[in-house]
Amino acid sequence: MADPKGFMTTPREDWPRRPVRERVHDWNEVYVPGALLPIISEQADRCMDCGIPFCHEACPLGNLIPEWNDLVSREDWRAASDRLHATNNFPEFTGRLCPAPCEAGCVLAINQPAVTIKNVECAIADRAWEEGFTPPRPPDRLSARTVAVIGSGPTGLAAAQQLTRAGHTVVVYEKDDRIGGLMRYGIPEFKMERRHLERRIDQMRAEGTRFRTSTAAGRDIAADELRARYDAVVLATGATAWRDLAVPGRELTGVHQAMEYLPQANRVREGDLEVSPLSAAGKHVIIVGGGDTGADCLGTAVREDAASVTQLDIYGQPGPERDEGAEPWPTYPRLYRLSAAHEEAGELRSAPAADADARLFAASTLRFTGDADGRVRELHLTGVDAGRRPLPGTERILPADLVLLALGFSGPDREDGLVDQLGLELEPRGTIARDARFATNVPGVFAAGDAARGQSLIVWAIAEGRAVAAAVDHHLTGAPSPMPAPIGPYDRPMTA
Structure with a gap:
């Protein structure tokens, strides 16, 4: 001190x-x-x-x-x-x-x-x-054991680095064309420039981690081949099965998921596209969802020069101080926070109809209406009470040329077939089931991160990656691992 x-x-x-x-x-x-x-x-x-x-x-x-x-x-x-x-x-x-x-x-x-x-x-x-305090740390010797890590988000990268440093031969499989998962294509550069990601990937390559991009496990490489080729498999695919909004007009052109929109903008930054096919330029944009992904859409749409951008949050506007009765210290409280994107939208008055900055609080979408060509043109909403029940007389109509759904994720995407090919047991909410050692019902296959925990924070993702690496090391060597395991699979954030 x-x-x-x-x-x-x-x-x-x-x-x-x-x-x-x-x-x-x-x-x-x-x-x-x-x-x-x-x-x-x-x-x-x-x-x-x-x-x-x-x-x-x-x-x-x-x-x-x-x-x-x-x-x-x-x-x-x-x-x-x-x-x-x-x-x-x-x-x-x-x-x-x-x-x-x-x-x-x-x-x-x-x-x-x-x-x-x-x-x-x-x-x-x-x-x-x-x-220069972070040089590569390759292992002194190799263990002759091999591990496949499926997914290159923070969980997959943390697990891969830990296991590589322990001497195991690790190959990371990523279905996209670049390493990084949602840190690459889901997080805008105004929050984290890609150079920070690139230098960590370079460090991992120098340590011996191998990367296979544009390779979807379950489609480009079958589950049986993975199990035959590697001594252990770590599933760190994330929770990419997005939640949808079942309201009239959802089928209209111009209503998209946030994770259809953000990757396109990030690909422009990567040099893959000149202009995003979903660009917000000149459009009235509505973002449905009050979380961080919605704020990322907000900041992106502002930079694309949208005509207006409004974010809908179904929860009421929080106060500036902690509610000690409901969320006592040291739990994480729900407060009115002004992210960089909200500060920008507020100062630029991007949403004239908003309650504060660009947000409409306690607002629920009723339906979308469109024009004769089937393109979305309006969003109909209503105010709601604390129980999310509609309040009579609060219906409003907002102009909408582009609607982005940022409603979170329910579990791993099963489109590539890996979950079904392996015959994995799932939890009722759709996440991968695992035991106290991060092991699934399939021998040698482990699950970590959002794919098993459910949608969470990056700090929990990295903790999961470190913990599953220790579990895999124990499985490979047959002895308790000296590697740190900061959390168990059933640990959760502090709550009141």
Whole structure:
């Protein structure tokens, strides 16, 4: 604890964002380059070095937050990087993409703004790359054991890196043409520039992990062949079976899933397309769904120069303070948060009919109506109460040329046939069933991440990848693994 009074004398200061009217004209990250390092040591000083740090419990990775806060406050960046990477394979991903449940669990957050844990994490990770603290770590020797990892999202990459470093020969199969899963094609670059992903992939290649792109397991390589070729198979395909909206007019042209829209915009950034076939340019856009995916659509549509963008959230507008009765500390509270995309839409007045920024709260879609050519033109909605029951007299009509459904995901996509070919048992909600060691009902086949847990956060995905790697290592060697296993398959976030 470098400054015992830091939490009393230093106010919270977040990484500043670039001006809205500047950043909406590019796809670079929204933060001011170089503006984090000058403030981060004092922000790390605000850590109280608690006797019982609840940030550890709030973070499924068990990040050693007070330790690397202290090291940053002393500007010992190498040691801080070592402590950070001891529990997290990809801190530059979580430092940019995680909603920071660790900050909700910060003891200081009981009655003050929490420590900027996420910003400190990001600063350490970026400094580590700049200073060369993250060289490849290939194994000293190989085990002669082979593992196939299906899916290259954060779970698959974490599992693959851990198993490669343990000496096993690992091949990652990805059905898309590039590695990264939803981090590649689902997350806009204004949230995380692709260079952060590319350098981790390069690091993994240098360590010995092999990658096979444009290869859908179950279609391009059969389940029987995978099992015959490898000593173990890890299913980390994610939960990509999207939820739909069963209302009249759903069949109209112009009503799309968010994950049909976002990948096209990201492919423009990759240079595959000149213009997205689903571009929002000049269109009235409605986003149905109030979560992070909806906010990603919002920021993307603003950058594509939509005529208007409105986001519908079925929940009521949350307040600015934690409801101690319903969501007591240290659980993650539902608060009114202003993401970068919402800040942009609010300042640019992209949604004149919205309650706040670009959002209409407590709003439920009734139906879509279209023109004579079958294209969507209007969205009919109603206000709802806390039980999601329609409120009489609150029906409204919004113009809509493009509707994006961001309603979440229910489980793994079964279109490629892998689940059925393997004969996997499923949970009632559609996720892959597994035991306490991440093993499925099929010998040698393990399941991790959203495919088994259900839709979750990137920090839980990486924790799952590390934990399943330890389980697979135990299976391959027949001995308890020395690899860290931060969570079990049945662990869940803290709730009241």
